[in-house]
Amino acid sequence: KFDVVIVGSGHAGAQAALALRQNKFAGTIALVGDELDPPYERPPLSKDYLAGEKPFERILLRKPEFWQERDIALFPGTRIETVDPNARTLTDADGNIMEYGDLIWATGGRPRTLPCGSDIGTAGVHAIRTKADVDQLVAELPQARKVVIIGGGYIGLEAAAVLVKTGREVTLVEAAPRILARVAGPDLSRFYEARHAREGVTLLVDTRTSCLKSVGGRVTGVELESGSELPADLVIVGIGIVPNVEPLLAAGAEGDNGVRVDGQCRTSLPHIYAVGDCALHENAFADGDAIRLESVQNANDQATVAAKVICGQEAVYEALPWFWSNQYDLKLQTAGLSAGHDDSVVRGDPAEGSFSVCYLKGGRLIAVDAVNRPKDFIQSQKLIKERRAVDRDRLADGSVLLKEL
Numbered sequence: 001k002f003d004v005v006i007v008g009s010g011h012a013g014a015q016a017a018l019a020l021r022q023n024k025f026a027g028t029i030a031l032v033g034d035e036l037d038p039p040y041e042r043p044p045l046s047k048d049y050l051a052g053e054k055p056f057e058r059i060l061l062r063k064p065e066f067w068q069e070r071d072i073a074l075f076p077g078t079r080i081e082t083v084d085p086n087a088r089t090l091t092d093a094d095g096n097i098m099e100y101g102d103l104i105w106a107t108g109g110r111p112r113t114l115p116c117g118s119d120i121g122t123a124g125v126h127a128i129r130t131k132a133d134v135d136q137l138v139a140e141l142p143q144a145r146k147v148v149i150i151g152g153g154y155i156g157l158e159a160a161a162v163l164v165k166t167g168r169e170v171t172l173v174e175a176a177p178r179i180l181a182r183v184a185g186p187d188l189s190r191f192y193e194a195r196h197a198r199e200g201v202t203l204l205v206d207t208r209t210s211c212l213k214s215v216g217g218r219v220t221g222v223e224l225e226s227g228s229e230l231p232a233d234l235v236i237v238g239i240g241i242v243p244n245v246e247p248l249l250a251a252g253a254e255g256d257n258g259v260r261v262d263g264q265c266r267t268s269l270p271h272i273y274a275v276g277d278c279a280l281h282e283n284a285f286a287d288g289d290a291i292r293l294e295s296v297q298n299a300n301d302q303a304t305v306a307a308k309v310i311c312g313q314e315a316v317y318e319a320l321p322w323f324w325s326n327q328y329d330l331k332l333q334t335a336g337l338s339a340g341h342d343d344s345v346v347r348g349d350p351a352e353g354s355f356s357v358c359y360l361k362g363g364r365l366i367a368v369d370a371v372n373r374p375k376d377f378i379q380s381q382k383l384i385k386e387r388r389a390v391d392r393d394r395l396a397d398g399s400v401l402l403k404e405l
């Protein structure tokens, strides 16, 4: 029996364990995860790790011995399949039973698959979610000339930026009329579309795939709804994730697209918390709507809240959402959530590769996407947190610092 069992050893799970110890939690802690490696950073998987510019040791969240030093018991390669909230037990895929005092569910999500049968699992078809995914992809790269990426979100775009630089023919297919449509406004989408095109990526927006073509179990192309086919030696599917919450929902927790949590990251089941990508929470920066956030910020901040609550401290999750993406020499930093904006203002000059898109709602700044403009990213945070009304003309003047608004 462990006083706290954390299921999922990604960003949120690892941070929960760390935060428990930082808050002087003296009980026993188990960190159980189905991946084989000790906790590591996920963002580099579609950036420097994919590019071969960072070895795995450098993306570990902590040195392997760290966990032992903090008396945090790691259970790698262990998949939890059922939760019994009355007996306070978990059962893994081998039928082993583990008892918990408190449970932190930090299982993230798994890549969404294409609606058409043949998908991840077919040779040459990959997702980018885990180190194992990327290792398999990289092992196949020497044989691949033509790469088709399905999905124009951050992961697909980052992978496109890395792979086109290796001289491969990269085609990116996006079903929506523009890339990044789910997370950013048209100014940002257009800027990134132009840059990828200039780097040699073929971008097909407003284009739906119908199925994958394969011969002898290996992918050979992607068929589009228009009937035409894109030849491919390698396909990357980056169309979002499905939260790993089935065991908790089966145990009676509220939720559907994620597990419902309150401001203290408690689920509707006693002694069970949920944090990170899998946690459906009411977010103040989304007008109180229940959302899931898929970011390192959210994983870390929610994990810290759950750990404090378990330690008997007062804590509430109200952190400002932020995110980043690296493509080519472009460092994008995002603060706030732009969904629901009714106006936007561009500061700086996109043609020079340094600008920010500021999103407004009712005259108040709600989010900023800063491209190679770190000052805007930093200085916008106070304005967004305070939901400050801003002067539109001064906001548009790139020579006025945001902190002066």
Ligand code: FAD
Binding pocket: 007, 008, 009, 010, 011, 012, 013, 032, 033, 034, 035, 042, 043, 044, 045, 046, 078, 079, 080, 081, 106, 107, 108, 109, 128, 129, 130, 155, 244, 275, 276, 277, 278, 293, 294, 295, 296, 297, 299, 322, 323, 324, 325, 326
């Ligand atoms: P995860 O990190 O996914 O960890 C969940 C863990 O639980 C996984 O190891 C999973 O295998 C395991 N698990 C699942 N089910 C079970 C089970 N039943 N039993 C045991 N273990 C289980 N965010 C940013 O802010 N900036 C970025 O630039 C950025 N880039 C990204 C690039 C890529 C390629 C990816 C995949 C994500 C990126 N993200 C980025 C998102 C960020 O990595 C996630 O939001 C973050 O990892 C979420 O942490 P988590 O702990 O909730 O989930």
